[in-house]
Amino acid sequence: MCRWLGYIGGPIEPRELLYDPERSLIEQSRRHAPDMAVPNGDGFGLGWYGRRDVPALFHSDSPAWGDRNLRELAAEISSPLFLAHVRAATGTPVQETSCHPFRHSRWLFVHNGYVAEYDRLRRDLMLAVRPDLFSSIRGTTDSEVMFHLAITFGLPEDPIGGLERMAGFVESLAADTGVAEPPLQMTVGVTDGERLYAARYASGPEANTLHYSADVESLRQLYPADERFAHFSAEARAVVSEPLVELPGLWHEVPAGSAIVVDNGKVEQLPFTPHRPD
Amino acid sequence: MCRWLGYIGGPIEPRELLYDPERSLIEQSRRHAPDMAVPNGDGFGLGWYGRRDVPALFHSDSPAWGDRNLRELAAEISSPLFLAHVRAATGTPVQETSCHPFRHSRWLFVHNGYVAEYDRLRRDLMLAVRPDLFSSIRGTTDSEVMFHLAITFGLPEDPIGGLERMAGFVESLAADTGVAEPPLQMTVGVTDGERLYAARYASGPEANTLHYSADVESLRQLYPADERFAHFSAEARAVVSEPLVELPGLWHEVPAGSAIVVDNGKVEQLPFTPHRPD
Amino acid sequence: MCRWLGYIGGPIEPRELLYDPERSLIEQSRRHAPDMAVPNGDGFGLGWYGRRDVPALFHSDSPAWGDRNLRELAAEISSPLFLAHVRAATGTPVQETSCHPFRHSRWLFVHNGYVAEYDRLRRDLMLAVRPDLFSSIRGTTDSEVMFHLAITFGLPEDPIGGLERMAGFVESLAADTGVAEPPLQMTVGVTDGERLYAARYASGPEANTLHYSADVESLRQLYPADERFAHFSAEARAVVSEPLVELPGLWHEVPAGSAIVVDNGKVEQLPFTPHRPD
């Protein structure tokens, strides 16, 4: 199981979410918690929007907790929108091309989950990717192919729809191929640099968790003495696979089978229903 | 806290201890257990005696669990004597020169533990290393300096004595420097290619654990149907920081403040008493 | 341009070819020579037959010249048959899954060269790989796909034939796709642990070089005082992309458009003629 977070709002240093909270993403990657079978030590990535329209990427195949470069970058840069990911490999090699976020022009994508029996489905999944996108698949993870399938199925024009068609395609292929297990487990985060989209879905009954932060104004009223909330901009929102701090009222759970769109501080929740692309 | 194991006996493939047991060293490095605060994902090493008098080394700064090279080697080589180590860094950089085992001519050394406030003591510890050994210190861990101090204090002629004088020196320097915490925590494994030495010691009340396996003949009587014990040679012994399998009668705990010498299947237990070198 | 060597004969330590000669493979990877545009610093690999039927692999994405693990292994192991490769990437990522030799059951494969406009051809080349082999493609290089195509086209039963059909397929696909450049540049080494096969071919007029060593008996007569030739077994042969030492009579050049089979000290030379598989 991987872990990830997204931030959108006034510019902050990524360290404020990656390192500073008691259950920061980097701390989660290493410290045992009841939800943790194995550490997230198989590489990590940070994608952020800075001076340019296209996002910048930093990937490493080392554990995030010991990486001095990540610690430097997370304090040096300041960004209004970033995605970070710590990986626990599920069978594919530990290498930088396996690291999230994946990028396609202005888009970034992170994933926590898996395609069941991926080795059996990999060829057919890759064949369904639009041929002109094929050679931009640089690694060998299911996540990267899922992203390219979602683009194939219209993600840039309709992000949630593209993800739904990707999920529907994976499920229908798995059914045709005779995969016995629930084929898809996913929380995903996607952004074009303006809005942050996320979805929580599993073919089976157990879906990996997904949360987003309450609006900053409410948090200030709830915790008037907490300097963190004074510091964050009014429209700031974090989307996380697991809560970064335990604080009543801070986190809203995204229900399984739902997606959210975070736009200028507002969070819209939508149903997420996989369906086979036409 | 690091973890390590040593094996001495008839030649075996290291994978038999590194990968095959339910709580193998590699599994221990990754899977949570009650004794585990953080994973042992900050590099690993394998040192083994093969075709030559001097041992061979394989080190990597990646987590052991995802390393394909280690998996290959552990199945390809066969050795009558090896030491393996998985690291959890305690403040010093994650790099190959920090990886155990450390080697000095025919000797190998592994360590689990730390020198408290090492940054404060480092200069004086390094100064006490015999000047002609100074430039063979290639990394920056406390463990490597402890090994070079033990050599300085006579380890090649008197392994347990050399370790005792090293421990005594560290404790006396810490006292002189005003280190408040108990200064030394250690289990160590040392070998010259013929005997396997190990010690368990802590300046304070809690000492990291150390165990060695019962003699194979007894285990065969205790578990006549277990193929593993039929397979191992009569004089085979494993020394481990934590048990590799839960099996009554398999493991003997080395008491804190004790050392063992494993020689041709026999285990001799000795007191381990740090004392300041003359 | 990559560089590689193969050895077959009485067991030797790989360091005897990797490190010891004046123009050893590792030295070639680093030191400028008139034939060298860029260093071979993008990873390396060693595949060898040891205690088991299947060969062992050691891969790294670091430059070979600074790798302490390779230096250790090359002195510790002794093998009657090995392939070593130093890589200069031609556009695909520097990672272990890009490193040669590639392995398929008992087979090893190394390649020096490229498929022109590989990004354009990659999808169709991968589609032509036998579906049950598809998921064993772990990296993203043209070389790995060439190997899997050769297996698809019968390499295990007919090594040179499998390679010829692979080459024919690449050339015919390139022609169909409108690739303007000569599509294929290759020297390859292949072995099943018993014989060593090699081929030299290019679609255009310039083919990368390939040499094999003269028989040891002749070399002993030619250089009676040279201890190296006294040391090597009578049937020992090396196959190399570039000569390891300058010594008249030592190296035979394999002509472009030719293949060789090295079997028990004998070298058979055959034409290598790509043809499209049926």
Add this chain to the structure above:
Amino acid sequence: MCRWLGYIGGPIEPRELLYDPERSLIEQSRRHAPDMAVPNGDGFGLGWYGRRDVPALFHSDSPAWGDRNLRELAAEISSPLFLAHVRAATGTPVQETSCHPFRHSRWLFVHNGYVAEYDRLRRDLMLAVRPDLFSSIRGTTDSEVMFHLAITFGLPEDPIGGLERMAGFVESLAADTGVAEPPLQMTVGVTDGERLYAARYASGPEANTLHYSADVESLRQLYPADERFAHFSAEARAVVSEPLVELPGLWHEVPAGSAIVVDNGKVEQLPFTPHRPD
């Protein structure tokens, strides 16, 4: 031999010097040139001043030419002052803690050269470092110790003087120890975030090269059609171990035994005379 460059002036993207010129630093690290014995493939580093008073660092032990993270960063960040370095190891391990620039509070330091017979001198050089600085030595290169010696001898208050005393100390220790070769070879770059200092010195007759760029106004008059010079700010200056482009009038050579101070577009040249600290 390492290579490095420094830039000071209006903010630019480091890629403009690291990647874009025909003989860019990254190209120099890989492509053969008459002055190049071996590639600079043993790690690299970039240190830059951005949002904070302290500089940020990015280090890697991989070759710079294949590093995707460096390519990203060099295009994403924009900085008025940075130092970049590509390393060719001279005996010490290839690891991130060996990578330049080294940092001490607001200071950055890069070095091209070596201390002759460093293994023999290392202990005495380290002993001469101010004890409270000792534990901030994290790697094992001569360069890092040279930097800490220069700080010990007053670099923060008097940069050129601190370097002269460091050089004098190295030479005098080498003489006392009986080192036969000329003991010191160096070009160094040092900055506190406001000025850029550099020095060129060798104990023997051959000193590694060092150049700085002509003032931008003169270059605009010399090359009125060259868009690069229109783009750079009037006070921009580059200091380089080797010229990045061949263009008459662009580069001034710093004479051996000289130092320069670059301050707000002005370059002051001073003698560099090692002398033993009191």
